[in-house]
Amino acid sequence: MSTEVSNNCVIFTKEFETGLPVINEHFKFIERKINISSTKLEKDEILVKNLFMSLDLWLIGGLKTGTKSYLERFAIGDVLKSSCISVVVKSNNDQWKEGDLFSGFNGWEEYTKVTPEAAKQALSYKQYLNYALDNGIPLSYFLGILGVPGMTAYVSLYMIGKPKQGETIFISTAAGGVGQVLGQIAKLKGLKVVGSTGDDNKVEYLLNELKFDHAFNYKKVDIDHTLKEICPEGIDIYFDNVGGETLDIVLTHLNEDARVISCGMTSQYNVESSYGIKNLSVIIPKSILIQGFLVLRHYGEYHDSFQKEMLQWIKEGKLKYKEHVINGIENSPQAFLDLFDSKSFGKYVVKINDL
């Protein structure tokens, strides 16, 4: 019996230098097939069916020339990559069997052949994926609140932010996949939480659903003036996901010994000339710390404490999480572009296949 099934995917077709990629010019959806029974697996390889795939702004670093990115550029013709939640459909690895839940940096495709190394790395997720399935927690959460964005929030806040009760934290892109988790953890830790976002609906969400102390639409206000008004006591932790002018303004609002978690500079992804930060000298008299954060470098250290504490909070209803689910791999290129619109809301997840 043939087991040939569709294995549609999105491939990289041309590098570009400025702005956003154009569908069918720089990346495109293509239809393919895979014959599962005839797919050969080397020792310790596994074949997985991808269920959910994450869409993230930083993936643009894999497509764009000249971007300072932590992602290696894709090669022309390659299937794009992203984090996926998957299920094993074929295994040549003693530690994985058909039906096991899997999490890894797979392709924008329906089926991925996983290397022995990636298979080994994913082992630490198995118990938590099963725990979620048993407790009615959506598996797609492992791409967001329980995946890279959630871990980014959790680890960066603990490791660099070192939050203390009564302090004030300001979060840019507060309604994004990382920001919404970070703000809620900060609230659980007793901080005053302030967030900015680029859309009024998101402001409402931050205030009414996530119970931020303050939130504002950065497009409609003078950021400097607004921060003076709502944080007269100054800012102790700044979670910076935008860089540029916002960072420059926030620098002047920081308290002594403030910590800046530098996690992204989205304002600088699509500009021809970088914004020049002018207020950096304030860090000297105030002993301010600015640290770049890349969660991929801290997986090991925090993995178990993160999964355990977060799964517990989610089970107890202490953390809310907003997802935007796109159905079908064929819709992922457009969804990726939509993500750069500031109206994009919540964690973008593509549902590729059913379990």
Next chain:
Amino acid sequence: MSTEVSNNCVIFTKEFETGLPVINEHFKFIERKINISSTKLEKDEILVKNLFMSLDLWLIGGLKTGTKSYLERFAIGDVLKSSCISVVVKSNNDQWKEGDLFSGFNGWEEYTKVTPEAAKQALSYKQYLNYALDNGIPLSYFLGILGVPGMTAYVSLYMIGKPKQGETIFISTAAGGVGQVLGQIAKLKGLKVVGSTGDDNKVEYLLNELKFDHAFNYKKVDIDHTLKEICPEGIDIYFDNVGGETLDIVLTHLNEDARVISCGMTSQYNVESSYGIKNLSVIIPKSILIQGFLVLRHYGEYHDSFQKEMLQWIKEGKLKYKEHVINGIENSPQAFLDLFDSKSFGKYVVKINDL
């Protein structure tokens, strides 16, 4: 018998906004007298004769409007302040007697009446000043290698730099009061030490006297190109005393987990518009840490370990130190201006009186 003696000083006469202060317009030397025997001391006050006074670039923050400085602006008519090594000539404090050596933030003047609080703070220095006197170590060293600049080097390197054998450190203003100490400590810790300075004589000094691995005159080379050539392995620690364009260039040469000790932005002291840092986003993929450092905030923690380790190294001849001694308080205004010339060399110290 009258004990009226000269108590000449330098006072602040007018604020200014850009460039350097002008002698007799913004600050000026004036002649005064003091009658020691009739000088009244409140409980716990002491009167000291100043022997040596430190001249430092950052003192300009006390004179200039609009400067982002950690020094409070002086008031018009006030005697300027600076760190001094002094000897007690009169005391109303049980813990201080005539002839005791003293170290504190006194005035640009021959005699200073010291507050009870400052007298208390200075107690921790007494044993080390006596140790130096007994071991032939110049007392003026407590304004440099054993004072604020040396402590800046020592504490910032240990606290933020966290040097590891085999790493590479790059030091801007390497021949200055802080840089020359920092480079030598880094050598003692087994690092590859590279320094920049603005004068060929200083380059020679760094290479031949202090045994830096590399040194260059930043005015004569392309910094980016030079760093590529002499640090192909990248930079692990950057001691930044200049900010501006140099910082922007160095950012692109930093390794993963590099540390930037942000200690001064001298390139920005006398400019009308701050340089905008464009390469800050490199800190994200490389988890780079940038931390502002102000030694005044860390005196307590490191005071004893600093004095003990440094006095030992100096006694053993493991640390060299270059001073530029100016004789007479009347010459201090011009010497202060000279300090801003990149030919200024070594720690500027004004000898005010003999012991």
